[in-house]
Amino acid sequence: MSFIKGIELCRRFHTEVVEPLMMEDYHHLSYSSALVGPGSEVLGYDTEMSTDHDWGPRVYLFLDQQIIDEYAEQIQASLQERAPERLYGFQLDIRRIVITTVPGFIESILAISRAEPIEPLDWLTFPSQSLLEITRGAVYRDDHGQLAKMREKFEYYPHDIWLYLMASCWQRIGQEEHLMLRSGFMGDELGSALIASRLVRDIMNLGFLMERHYAPYPKWFGTAFKHLKCSGELMPHLWKAQTASAWREREHAFHKVYEHLSRMHNELNITENIAKDVSYFYDRPFKVMNGEGIARRLADQIINTDLHQLAGQRLIGSIDLITDNTDFRTMKYARNELKALFKSAIRD
Structure with missing residues (x-):
């Protein structure tokens, strides 16, 4: 079994497994597919050593919330039933396919909701690694350009x-x-x-x-x-x-x-x-x-x-300069408390 970089393996997973199923059974649905989020393969730095845990064929599937409510369980069941156990020799775990919305993904990474406008001080609460999890990786399909807009929005600091x-x-x-x-x-x-x-x-x-x-x-x-x-x-x-x-x-x-x-x-x-x-x-x-x-x-x-x-x-x-404590930087939902710290510094 030859090692394949994660970005390429996930592209093949999308092209050979996910896309045919979606075209055959759910051709009327618009969706996007990408390798984003955490993981060395998203940054392109994965090696053969990376395959020992939390690595393998996977994608995020992005759909509108209404479509998720109606079809998410069916899509997961279809993939579970028809996807191979292994892809190019690597174990395929359907549970690693995440079905979500673009706003839901952003909230999971940055803890900021669609209803919340991004203010300048918010940027100081975003770990740079989290911003990489949005802007790196690879997009395999992007109906209506939702992922392109998301990645452009967070491409770099204002x-x-x-x-x-x-x-x-x-x-x-x-x-x-x-x-x-x-x-x-x-x-x-x-x-x-x-x-x-x-x-x-x-x-x-x-x-x-x-x-x-x-x-x-x-x-x-x-x-x-x-x-x-x-x-x-x-x-x-x-x-x-x-x-x-x-x-x-x-x-x-x-x-x-x-x-x-x-x-x-x-x-x-x-x-x-x-x-x-x-x-x-x-x-x-x-x-x-x-x-x-x-x-x-x-x-x-x-x-x-x-x-x-x-x-x-x-x-x-930003948070990256204030602390290098991993547990603190991954406490996404403490972001508002961190933002309050910056506001209090302004008032000093």
């Missing part, structure tokens, strides 16, 4: 959100870059290395933002970063900063990183050009990128009133 998130990343860099050097200067190489790792992650996040790509969850974070245009230039220096045994080596590696980041920032043409070189941190014997100054330039470009106020009070970023 402009002011994008500015706010980049400003928040730079703020985090500015708040900790000198701490890495100070702890190293005091002989705390372990503490310095730990802060360096945090900075590496923030810089990688910034790379995703600068190139307008959603960042996946930790398992595929580094893999996806390698596909960014900036990775070839940044990776050697980030790896050096990550693995250096002495703080001066880390300092030098981050200086090289900043050379590339400053050029990338200036090429975006969203603020006045920033300096291409690092500068001394006050009178101390080490140099920094001055991330907080860059953050302020970006924040000043934000037009939306709420976001502009939030940026003036707290550059705390």
Whole structure:
């Protein structure tokens, strides 16, 4: 049995099993079919190792609610009766076919209903991995273009959100870059290395933002970063900063990183050009990128009133920057409480 990437296997499942059944028994129904939602195969990063759990032929079937109410059980029963047990050697579990509406799918991923307009602060409550679960994968059929509209709607952050998130990343860099050097200067190489790792992650996040790509969850974070245009230039220096045994080596590696980041920032043409070189941190014997100054330039470009106020009070970023706790980030229905946190920060 040869391994087949999940996107291709699910395409064959749709083409060879789902589509013929729907055309024969339910040809009068409009529907859409896609591989979306959670799973390494949606991101295209699945390998043979992925097949040991939660992997196999599957699709989401999208229908109108009225059609679901009338036909969902019949469709499931038809698939159960007529689908093969295996497809290209892989076990086929009909229970993994999800029949839902487009609004129902969005609510299951983002916990936001059709009746609820998406406000700017809502975007800060959406994990970037969840946005990937909507916009990545593959669409196999799309009657009436519902999936195309959904994916276009969430294709990327609105402009002011994008500015706010980049400003928040730079703020985090500015708040900790000198701490890495100070702890190293005091002989705390372990503490310095730990802060360096945090900075590496923030810089990688910034790379995703600068190139307008959603960042996946930790398992595929580094893999996806390698596909960014900036990775070839940044990776050697980030790896050096990550693995250096002495703080001066880390300092030098981050200086090289900043050379590339400053050029990338200036090429975006969203603020006045920033300096291409690092500068001394006050009178101390080490140099920094001055991330907080860059953050302020970006924040000043934000037009939306709420976001502009939030940026003036707290550059705390989205849920991804606030916490890396998996259980918290997957508590979708705590989104309103998180949104309230941002609103309270505006009022501070």
